[in-house]
Amino acid sequence: MAKRERKERVKLKKGAYKRAFRAFAFGKPFMGSLMLSMVFLVLSSLTTLAFPYLLGGLFGSEGTSEKNPFELTNLDNINVIMVLMFMVFGANAVFGFFRIYFSSRFAESTLSIIRKKAFQRLAFSEIGFYDQNQVGELSSRVATDLNSLNALLSTTLAEFIRQWITIILGIAVIATISPKLLGVMLSVVPVVIILIVIFGRIIKKISKRTQDALAESNSILGEMLTGIKNVKAFGNEFFEMAKFGVQSDRVRSLAIKGFIARGLFASFIILGLFGGISFVIYMGYKMTLEPGGLTMEEFQIFIFFTAFLAASFGGVGSLMGEIQRAVGATERLMDLLENPNEEISQNFKPIDLKGEVRFENVGFVYDSRKDVTVLDDVSFSVSPGEIMAIVGPSGAGKSTITALLLRFYQVSSGKILFDGKDISDYELSALRNEMAIVPQEVMLFAGSIKENIAYGNVEATEEEIVAAAKQANAWEFIANFPDGLDTLVGDRGVQLSGGQKQRVAIARAILKDPKILILDEATSSLDSESEKLVQDALDKLMRNRTSIVIAHRLSTIKNANNILVLEKGKVVELGKHDELIHKDGLYTKLSKLQFNV
Numbered sequence: 001m002a003k004r005e006r007k008e009r010v011k012l013k014k015g016a017y018k019r020a021f022r023a024f025a026f027g028k029p030f031m032g033s034l035m036l037s038m039v040f041l042v043l044s045s046l047t048t049l050a051f052p053y054l055l056g057g058l059f060g061s062e063g064t065s066e067k068n069p070f071e072l073t074n075l076d077n078i079n080v081i082m083v084l085m086f087m088v089f090g091a092n093a094v095f096g097f098f099r100i101y102f103s104s105r106f107a108e109s110t111l112s113i114i115r116k117k118a119f120q121r122l123a124f125s126e127i128g129f130y131d132q133n134q135v136g137e138l139s140s141r142v143a144t145d146l147n148s149l150n151a152l153l154s155t156t157l158a159e160f161i162r163q164w165i166t167i168i169l170g171i172a173v174i175a176t177i178s179p180k181l182l183g184v185m186l187s188v189v190p191v192v193i194i195l196i197v198i199f200g201r202i203i204k205k206i207s208k209r210t211q212d213a214l215a216e217s218n219s220i221l222g223e224m225l226t227g228i229k230n231v232k233a234f235g236n237e238f239f240e241m242a243k244f245g246v247q248s249d250r251v252r253s254l255a256i257k258g259f260i261a262r263g264l265f266a267s268f269i270i271l272g273l274f275g276g277i278s279f280v281i282y283m284g285y286k287m288t289l290e291p292g293g294l295t296m297e298e299f300q301i302f303i304f305f306t307a308f309l310a311a312s313f314g315g316v317g318s319l320m321g322e323i324q325r326a327v328g329a330t331e332r333l334m335d336l337l338e339n340p341n342e343e344i345s346q347n348f349k350p351i352d353l354k355g356e357v358r359f360e361n362v363g364f365v366y367d368s369r370k371d372v373t374v375l376d377d378v379s380f381s382v383s384p385g386e387i388m389a390i391v392g393p394s395g396a397g398k399s400t401i402t403a404l405l406l407r408f409y410q411v412s413s414g415k416i417l418f419d420g421k422d423i424s425d426y427e428l429s430a431l432r433n434e435m436a437i438v439p440q441e442v443m444l445f446a447g448s449i450k451e452n453i454a455y456g457n458v459e460a461t462e463e464e465i466v467a468a469a470k471q472a473n474a475w476e477f478i479a480n481f482p483d484g485l486d487t488l489v490g491d492r493g494v495q496l497s498g499g500q501k502q503r504v505a506i507a508r509a510i511l512k513d514p515k516i517l518i519l520d521e522a523t524s525s526l527d528s529e530s531e532k533l534v535q536d537a538l539d540k541l542m543r544n545r546t547s548i549v550i551a552h553r554l555s556t557i558k559n560a561n562n563i564l565v566l567e568k569g570k571v572v573e574l575g576k577h578d579e580l581i582h583k584d585g586l587y588t589k590l591s592k593l594q595f596n597v
């Protein structure tokens with residue numbers, strides 16, 4: 001069992017790196033920049049390494065007294081070496097600049113593509129995806145994961161490669177000086193590498209948990225902001241604070257744990273390396289005393305290279321932690337980017353629907369709650385231009401019917417037909433283009449009234465927008481605002497009244513001019529003046545369209561050609577108001593409660 005678990009973990013890790021590596025595929029158009037940044041990276045690493053070489057030459061050059069190996073200068077050489085060193089520094093500075101320039105070009109361009117792709121994927125995701133993922137968590141996760149990936153692409157990876165170039169070249173130089181010394185040195189390296197691997201795993205695990213906890217706490221914050229009015233109305237500020245506090249403390253303790261692990265990691269490496277270096281230098285010095293052993297110059301070069309190598313080993317260790325964190329983040333981003341999408345297209349072929357809608361023995365179960373049958377054998381039909389009202393107790397499945405009409409979900413059994421053709425035989429975008437929805441909770445975007453109405457048809461002219469506003473009985477209040485159509489509605493439309501928001505939503509639907517209208521009537525009653533304006537606008541909107549209305553108003557019910565009475569996902573009654581009201585069934589009961597009949 002334990003063996004199998006271990007095997008699975010290794011497999012997962014391999015997959016994680018491979019998946020994360022796919023992020024590079026998005027950077028394909030910018031491979032030129034990446035290549036150039038690599039070239040400058042190699043050049044700058046080489047010039048950096050020339051520094052210990054020249055320094056070693058300066059401190060240990062021929063002509064120094066053999067009796068005093070630590071005599072630091074030889075004036076014969078110093079001028080040449082200084083000039084060389086300045087040339088090396090100059091070249092290093094230029095190479096360093098171009099490395100950063102090209103690697104940031106690559107990173108930022110790739111990231112911009114991934115950012116747009118993530119937005120697109122979130123927009124294109126099936127609604128079912130949002131049943132299983134919290135919105136606040138998703139948005140914070142995308143933001144933090146993109147940050148980690150940014151760090152990886154722009155600096156961490158280049159730094160990691162640079163350290164390895166230093167390590168490999170350093171080892172090569174030391175090998176040419178003395179294979180024996182190299183052997184002594186390499187006996188330290190495996191210990192360090194084993195520690196890196198062990199600690200890296202622990203750090204990756206803790207940092208993933210920290211990021212998850214952080215995302216969760218951000219989602220609590222997001223939910224509180226979205227529902228701030230509810231929070232205040234219920235006096236639940238302290239309750240929300242407590243919820244956030246608990247989560248925030250979890251983030252804190254996990255993050256501290258992570259830093260402790262990282263601190264221990266760094267300390268371990270420092271201890272191991274300094275111990276190792278001292279030992280290696282001691283061995284090297286002993287070799288200078290042996291006849292035919294190291295020259296002083298070789299010994300000095302060796303010391304400087306060892307120092308550089310030690311720094312690189314230390315660097316590689318902490319970079320490894322960062323890379324693993326970024327791999328975790330990138331893996332999650334890749335999951336999102338490979339999420340199943342709806343087939344949405346901008347260049348769909350418009351269809352000319354007459355507007356006949358038919359449900360044939362439709363059954364439905366939500367994927368997120370497979371054991372509950374939400375719709376069971378639902379059949380009805382609506383002729384073009386007719387109004388069908390759906391009524392039923394809460395949870396009966398009314399909203400689910402509208403979600404299926406919009407093809408947010410696939411039916412589990414039975415069929416939905418538009419003009420006699422199966423819903424899934426239509427191009428999704430073309431089908432949705434024929435429909436509009438006026439929801440119960442009107443969602444307005446922070447922007448102007450004009451932008452909010454134009455959401456129904458982004459290509460509409462100002463005249464068309466004004467005409468739609470007039471039809472929706474919205475023009476009067478809009479014209480009374482000093483800024484007219486350009487009045488800003490505030491975050492989610494907070495600066496408009498309920499009735500005004502509804503009329504803006506109606507104007508939006510009018511502008512879309514759909515064949516099929518889905519209307520979820522607001523349950524909250526407006527004052528009678530506002531109610532009359534809204535009802536009148538809705539009547540105009542429903543004219544000459546097939547309308548499917550989740551009804552809460554008696555006037556809609558009376559105007560409906562058919563009323564579908566739902567209970568626990570089943571159709572229990574179907575007919576006109578006058579027929580159903582005399583049956584003494586569920587409809588009669590609901591009517592008495594809801595419509596004061």
Ligand SMILES: Nc1ncnc2c1ncn2[C@@H]1O[C@H](COP(=O)(O)OP(=O)(O)OP(=O)(O)O)[C@@H](O)[C@H]1O
Nearest residue numbers: 131366368369374393394395396397398399400401
């Ligand atoms: N996204 C979802 N995932 C899982 N179950 C859901 C989802 N949406 C609704 N349900 C469940 O499906 C059933 C029908 O819900 P639906 O929203 O269609 O009812 P409704 O008649 O519109 O209710 P109401 O009048 O209260 O809005 C309920 O039991 C509900 O809990």
